[in-house]
Amino acid sequence: MTGPSIVWLRDDLRLADNPALRAAVDRGEPLLVLFVLDEESPGMRPLGGAARWWLHHSLASLDERLRDRGAALVLRLGPAERVVAETVTDAGAGAVFWNRRYGGPERAIDTALKASLRDRGIEVRSFAASVLFEPWTVTTGAGTPFSVYTPFWRACLAGPAPRTPLAEPRHVSGATDAVASDDLDAWGLLPRNPDWAGGLRDAWEPGELAARRRLREFLDDDLAGYDRSRDEPAAGATSLLSPRLRWGELSPHTVWRETLAGGHGGAFLSELGWREFAWHTLYRFPDLATDNLRPEFDAFPWPPLDEAALTAWRRGRTGVPLVDAGMRELWTTGFMHNRVRMVTASFLIKNLLVDWRLGEQWYWDTLVDADAASNPFNWQWVAGSGADAAPYFRVFNPELQAKKFDPDRRYIGEWAPEHVSENPPEPIVDLGETRKAALAAYEHVKQAARATKGPA
Structure with a gap:
């Protein structure tokens, strides 16, 4: 089906190593980059205050980068299954691309939306982008999920290596004029009365470019001493990459490849492994925030x-x-x-x-x-x-x-x-x-x- 492509971004707020974005660009039609703030669908957990602050600034940064390449970010609020379907209609879209999510409510939304869009003749494709190893690809010899980290990570490392990161597109042919977008400030993500975010502003600069700079600084200045100093809170030896990974301003594949290229990374890469283990556990136990796993x-x-x-x-x-x-x-x-x-x-x-x-x-x-x-x-x-x-x-x-x-x-x-x-x-x-x-x-x-x- 012809018509513009929609790239639905979630926790992948970046241009580099973004498989969904790359697939949409390669399709050759103008594209619309969409972000939906969904705190209404069943099971979706409303964001905390600090996360909302980061999200505001990361979205603003992403929109600026997209505009530099010929597109813009479309923002919409509401239950994602309904909002994405409406956006497809508004844009006359022929295809929708997204990177996969692994939480229970998120998977339910994505599965239902994929089925309903395909019933309408819309091309829908999803991609691996947020974890190094997808949860169903790493299991015990009996085919069951791992419950202990060390054999889990050993199995990860024994399998195929994480893929090579994708380059960011230099030009994005935008179709943004086809649909209306919410105003980011109207979402009220930033604290106002009182404004308690002064310390966050002093400590952080959200966005993909800042994330890349931080990765480079860490690899150049701190990684060699990471094993020795990472447990000392005053040493300044931590990567400070966790919010960048959480919001997908960096992909784990980029962090993995660039760390290995630096010739270090044993203990640091094991921290990426611990992050993987958490996501694999959530995939099989979606009530992780409320129910005892044991x-x-x-x-x-x-x-x-x-x-x-x-x-x-x-x-x-x-x-x-x-x-x-x-x-x-x-x-x-x-x-x-x-x-x-x-x-x-x-x-x-x-x-x-x-x-x-x-x-x-x-x-x-x-x-x-x-x-x-x-x-x-x-x-x-x-x-x-x-x-x-x-x-x-x-x-x-x-x-x-x-x-x-x-x-x-x-x-x-x-x-x-x-x-x-x-x-x-x-x-x-x-x-x-x-x-x-x-x-x-x-x-x-x-x-x-x-x-x-x-x-x-």
Whole structure:
């Protein structure tokens, strides 16, 4: 069927290594690049505040880049299945291209839309773009999904190598005049009253060009020392690529290939592998943000919620130096060092005995890189309820973690300076006593699991 092509972008806000965009350009018809903000379809999770801020600026940057090449970005709001179908009608489109998604609600939308459009005679094609290895391509010898990271990643590396990234198109023949577009500012993605995003503006520059610069800086300046310094929050050794990958300003294939070309990357590439493992887990367990992956943890005896303790944790006012520093870095910049993320999560779950889902929701709202896979996956890992989980009895001691990874207290001094003063605040809980309570709760889970299984 003739007519313009529609490229429906989602978490792939880039021109380089974008298979859907490349296919649309190669089709030879004028094309329309569409982004739909869908927070209404069943199961679609509304974005958190920090993510909305990033999305606004990434979309603005993408629109500018498209205009430089002869097209523009069309923005529409509403349930994606309906909105995309309407856009096809409005544009008289003959084909729709997109890059695949792996969450349950997203797959349901895409499957239904693909069927309905093809019934109308519209060409529809989808592509692999957001993960290195698609979930159904990596399985155990028995054909089942992996539940432990090390054999999973070994199987990934033993298979075909990730594909070579695609070059970005130099010219995009736009068909934007065919349809109306929403005004980005009218979506209200940016905070206004109050405007709490000053720290985000100071810390980040969203968009594909900034993402490429950051990748180059990391590979040139930081990758060689990554293995040695990545766990030190004051060292500045982390890649800072996670929000770029979350929004698809960089593809994992680009990061993979350019890292290998630099001659380093063992530990760093394994972090890409952990991201892959999270997406593979979400694919087979779409309720990852709400349900324990290991059902025996449904018996965990969470006590009544201590609202004051939860508020203290959110605000970085627990009296525990590394926890407070991390939570304030998060609130200010929309980011937290990965080692500190584990410590703060462990403290909430295992010292305050607060359900991991409440912590996951806070990170979802405050992290610029929170995505549907990694955010709940990592919370469940710390809780002990997820895939390849850290055992519940492994409780991160935030004081020992600080001594090991922030020995000169530079990170703590930057984000929680009262803890390096003569009169630091007292912790809101006793770390030793709360650890004992956590272990007792874990024992309850084990006993409940044994009772369920019955005698051998």
